Amino acid sequence: MSEPVLLLNCGSSSIKYQVIDMATEEVVASGIIQRIGESESTLDHDFGGSSRHDSLGFPDHAHALAHLVKVFDEVGPKLSEVVAVGHRTVHGGEAFRETTVIDDSVLAKLRELSPLAPLHNPPGIAGIEAAMAVLPDVPHVAVFDTAFFATLPPAAYTYAIDDELAHAHGIRKYGFHGTSHSYVSKKVAEVLGRPYDSFNQIVCHLGNGASISAIQRGVAVDTSMGLTPLAGLVMGTRSGDVDPGLHAFLGRALGIDLNEVDALLNKKSGMLGLCGATDFRDITGLINAGDQRARLAMDVYLHRLVSYVGSYLAILGGVDALTFTAGVGENDALVRAGVVTRLQPLGFRLDEAANAVRSKEPRVISTPDSKVTILVVPTNEELAMARETKAAIG
Ligand code: ADP
Secondary structure, X not given: OOOEEEEEEEOOOOEEEEEEEOOOOEEEXXXXXXXXXXXXXXXXXXXXXXXXEEEEOOOOHHHHHHHHHHHHHHHOOOHHHOOEEXXXXXXXXXXXXXXXXXXXXXXXXXXXXXXXXXXXXXXXXXXXXXXXXHOOOOXXXXXXXXXXXXHOOXXXXXXXXXXXXXXXXXXXXXXXXXXXXXXXXXXHHHHHOOOHHHOEEEEEEEOOOEEEEEEEOOEEEEEOOOOOOOOOOOOOOOOOOOOOOHHHHHHHHHOOOHHHHHHHHHHOOHHHHHHOOOOHHHHHHHHHOOOHXXXXXXXXXXXXXXXXXXXXXXXXXXXXXXXXXXXHHHHOHHHHHHHHHHOHHHOOOEOHHHHHOOOOOOEEOEOOOOOOXXXXXXXOHHHHHHHHHHHHOO
């Protein structure tokens, strides 16, 4: 018996989706709607070995999803067989500590949380409302990027600011990419053949967005992203950590308002700001061609990453596994080597031949005498969401 689950990931102008059959955990259909809100939106849908491309104008998520239902009707698979819809939801705030079946009160609470994630939660909510309207008879489930980090201890999640202000506005570290950190860290336990709660690990999720987590005997105890996904590591276009005084400095120096400073740090910083490129294949190409800005960008990226690994080593009191995942972590052997080489004095040893292998499988890339097992584990956020969705509906 098939058990198809529909996964929706609604961004401000796009909807990515997959249908996964939970009986086999295989992807049955997938697609993406792009440029919602523009005069020419596109839909690309793959099912059963054939593809469909539509070019239309979708003014909003509701129109895009209504058209998507039509495409499912005409091309397949049958939406009437879907047993649940899982919605990627970026910010769960303090209210949502786990995957949650959505009802009116959950929706109301999500709307209340919107100020915490103004770029991410409103399109997510629009997607939930539109999907519930077109698929009213199946359970809809919110899978939160923040939920895995609900276990962070107060010492790790509290900012040293006025505590009344913090409580009044829910200002604290939340962490993001939780679905990936959870999936990958559990996969590490499987690969090592050890119970999840029997060892300490650090997971580096290095994609366009990047974050790192410290997991102590199966419990997340720290992570690099904070109140927003801007904090922590250097990313494709996001600065990661900067002096908090930089906002005021830029505001004064450039005469721009806080929203503009925020946009500058989110969209024009990181690797893009440092060297004009965001894709690590391009950055490596620039370095090989002798580009000094790209060299410095890479050094800044690695320095930040290694300083977080060192910090989490101290917080965990020792670590058994260090894992790389997501686009850069899974594919860029030079980044992995750059991190591990810097950690060599602490007993980390890279198996260079294993690191050079390209594969979609989880694998160990450290030598047997390395004090810490180093791994590459491909993430699969959609499958993780589908599992969470299935578990939430029982
Ligand atoms: P997102 O955060 O958008 O989900 P991904 O995890 O898909 O990002 O990562 C995308 C990034 O992965 C690209 O911008 C690029 O820097 C990097 N990447 C993808 N493939 C390779 C590759 N073969 N070599 C090096 N980097 C790669």
